[in-house]
Amino acid sequence: MKKRWYDYLWILSLSYLILGFFNILFAWLGLFCFFTPLIISVVKGTKGYCNRYCGRGQLFGLLGGRFGLSRKQDIPGWMKSKAFRYGFLIFFFVMFFQMLWNTYLVFAEAAELKQVVTLLWTFRVPWQWAYHGELFHPGVAQFAFGFYSVMLTSTILGLFTMILFKPRSWCVYCPMGTMTQLICKVKNKERLL
C-alpha cells in the first residue's frame, strides 16, 4: 500500500513524548491531538482523526506490529463493553477537570507550581529538569505539567494493553475515540447505547 504523508504522523507523537523530557512547555502542543479530532467529528461527523491522522495509534501499530511487541491476543470482553468505555471517558474527564482546577489555582496564585508529572493519576515523579523558568506565568507551566501527565499516562496504559492484547487496543478505550464516536452518533442520530 502506498504511504501517504499522514502515515508518518507517529514521528510527531514520538517527538512530543521526547520533547516533554527536555522542556515541559512543549506539552501545550498536545492540544492539537485534543482539538483536531473534536473539530473533525463536529464539523464533518466522522472519525477521520482516528482513521487517518492519529499518530499515537500509528505508534502502537508500529511497535506492536512491525516490532512484534504485542501478544496479539483478543482484548477481554469487558474492556470493549460500552459500560467500560463510557466509564473510562467519564473518569478521564473528572481527572482532566481536576488538572484544570490545579492549573487555575496556580494562575490565581492560591497554590504553588508543582514541578511533577503524575503518572497513572497516582505516582508523582519529580520533573524539575524540564522546567527552565520565568518566561511565562507559573500557571502556564502548571498546565503543561498536568497535560503532559495525561499524555504520558495514556501512553503507558496504551503500551501496557498493546503488549497484552492487540497492538492498537488503546483505540478500544481511548477517551478521545469514544468521545468522537459519541459525537458522530449524536450528529447522525444513531442510538448511543
Place this chain on the structure above:
Amino acid sequence: MAKATRIPRKAQVMESLCVACGCCVKVCPMKAVSIYKGIKAVVDQKLCVGCGKCAKECPASVIEIREARP
C-alpha cells in the same frame, strides 16, 4: 450428481461493539471496508474476499470471517 455449492466466507462486523478506529480499513487489500459516519465499520460484501486481515488487525476483535449467505 448434485453440484457442490460452496458458501463464500466473508468478513462480518459486530457493529454494536465496533469503535470505528479504522484499523480494518488500513489493512484491507480490496478496499472493501469503510467507516460509516464515524460510527462503525462496514464491509462491502461484493468486494470482500474473506482474507481475514481485518479480523486479525481489529483491536476490539469484533470482525469474524463467516460464511455469508446471500
